[in-house]
Amino acid sequence: MSAARRAVVTGLGAVSPLGAGVERTWDAALTGRSGVTRREDGRLVAQVPAEDVAGVLAQPLRAPDGRPCVGRAAGLAAAAVREALARARLTAGGTAAQPDLVVGTTMGEPSWIDTWPAAEAALTPPPRHRAQELLQGSPDGLAEQVATLTGARGRVSAVGGACAAGNYALARALDEIRSGRSDVVLAVGVDAFSRTALLGFAKLGALAEDGCRPFGRDRQGLVLGEGAGCLVVESAEHAAARGAEPLAELAGAGLSADAHHPTTPRPDGGGAARALGAALDDAGVAPEEVAWVSAHGTGTPANDRVEVLALRTVFGPSGGPPASSLKSLTGHGLGAASAVEAVVAVQALRTGTAPPTWGVGEQDPDCDWDVLLDGPRPLAGDVVVDQAYAFGGCNAVTVFRGVR
Numbered sequence: 001m002s003a004a005r006r007a008v009v010t011g012l013g014a015v016s017p018l019g020a021g022v023e024r025t026w027d028a029a030l031t032g033r034s035g036v037t038r039r040e041d042g043r044l045v046a047q048v049p050a051e052d053v054a055g056v057l058a059q060p061l062r063a064p065d066g067r068p069c070v071g072r073a074a075g076l077a078a079a080a081v082r083e084a085l086a087r088a089r090l091t092a093g094g095t096a097a098q099p100d101l102v103v104g105t106t107m108g109e110p111s112w113i114d115t116w117p118a119a120e121a122a123l124t125p126p127p128r129h130r131a132q133e134l135l136q137g138s139p140d141g142l143a144e145q146v147a148t149l150t151g152a153r154g155r156v157s158a159v160g161g162a163c164a165a166g167n168y169a170l171a172r173a174l175d176e177i178r179s180g181r182s183d184v185v186l187a188v189g190v191d192a193f194s195r196t197a198l199l200g201f202a203k204l205g206a207l208a209e210d211g212c213r214p215f216g217r218d219r220q221g222l223v224l225g226e227g228a229g230c231l232v233v234e235s236a237e238h239a240a241a242r243g244a245e246p247l248a249e250l251a252g253a254g255l256s257a258d259a260h261h262p263t264t265p266r267p268d269g270g271g272a273a274r275a276l277g278a279a280l281d282d283a284g285v286a287p288e289e290v291a292w293v294s295a296h297g298t299g300t301p302a303n304d305r306v307e308v309l310a311l312r313t314v315f316g317p318s319g320g321p322p323a324s325s326l327k328s329l330t331g332h333g334l335g336a337a338s339a340v341e342a343v344v345a346v347q348a349l350r351t352g353t354a355p356p357t358w359g360v361g362e363q364d365p366d367c368d369w370d371v372l373l374d375g376p377r378p379l380a381g382d383v384v385v386d387q388a389y390a391f392g393g394c395n396a397v398t399v400f401r402g403v404r
Contacts, residue, residue, distance in 0.1 A: 008246035011088025011232030013080035017046035046225035046331025071111030072192035078149035080228040099184035100154035103143035104165030106334035110194035164388035166339030167396035171253035189339025190228035214297030214325035225331025229339030252283025258393020269309030275395035291381030297325020338388035
């Protein structure tokens with residue numbers, strides 16, 4: 001365990017298919033209110049409710065002269081950052097704090113390419129103004145736009161890690177705090193709904209036709225979602241000096257790479273197990289201290305089975321802490337997923353309650369683990385784990401500890 005400075009979470013922000021704001025997402029996680037809907041083309045999706053989009057996307061997609069303004073991903077991320085800053089009693093551009101910003105994303109800003117006319121999209125090379133939009137749509141361009149929208153004047157960076165990008169951002173934030181390079185970091189995971197991503201998952205045969213059922217016997221695949229989560233990660237000393245209340249400690253992070261296949265996880269779960277074990281070691285936490293696991297739980301046949309194998313490897317074949325997945329309600333928010341789930345993990349510690357996995361039906365015997373299916377359960381401890389296991393074998397796990 002690192003002897004460097006402790007990192008605490010002092011603010012939370014979330015925009016998800018369950019609604020704008022931490023409380024709406026948390027309430028839905030406990031009650032089972034789903035954000036999954038069916039499009040006109042028959043596809044199941046999970047998008048931020050229309051009544052909330054107008055509030056979080058205060059600026060239009062394009063200016064009157066056609067230039068790009070604010071994309072959907074940037075608007076979602078900015079809304080989550082603003083809520084987190086308000087809850088932490090910080091002003092991003094004020095003299096009291098100059099927080100750094102780390103944005104984790106899978107797709108960057110998809111708004112521009114998603115709105116290209118088909119005739120222009122087929123041109124090689126693309127028209128000059130479309131090439132400029134591509135640059136703005138990169139992960140770096142998205143991070144820059146989020147900083148501009150929120151007034152964050154510290155260092156700005158973007159991290160990838162496919163669908164584990166939110167946890168990669170949290171791992172970067174933890175490293176920045178421990179090393180003394182930063183006092184406050186805004187760790188963001190964000191992705192907006194994208195036609196490109198929807199088409200990609202459809203071509204892979206990874207989309208569910210009638211609902212996402214993580215760890216279920218008849219699970220078919222994932223439902224594509226979107227959203228943004230932000231955690232204000234701060235050194236414990238800095239938080240104490242300004243009288244901020246820590247909500248939880250970001251105690252550890254572990255990363256690994258499968259080096260196995262572009263989309264399929266290692267069948268033995270070895271890469272995921274390494275990330276989980278590394279996170280517990282980094283936090284100085286013994287496996288028996290973990291009270292709940294926020295699972296990646298995408299509802300795809302391969303992912304869920306491998307995730308349980310990783311749990312058995314680290315916690316033992318006889319079982320361990322209960323686990324549950326939020327994705328049956330939120331869909332898979334790609335880079336936003338583990339960040340929103342980290343917000344839920346902190347809420348679980350604050351309330352002493354673990355949310356269940358809703359709508360699974362019969363659990364798959366091949367996923368033999370204590371998966372919470374019958375409603376919320378009291379936490380039997382003060383340590384929770386947030387898992388993210390992504391395409392390309394990008395594995396990232398974070399550990400949160402309650403504060404007294």
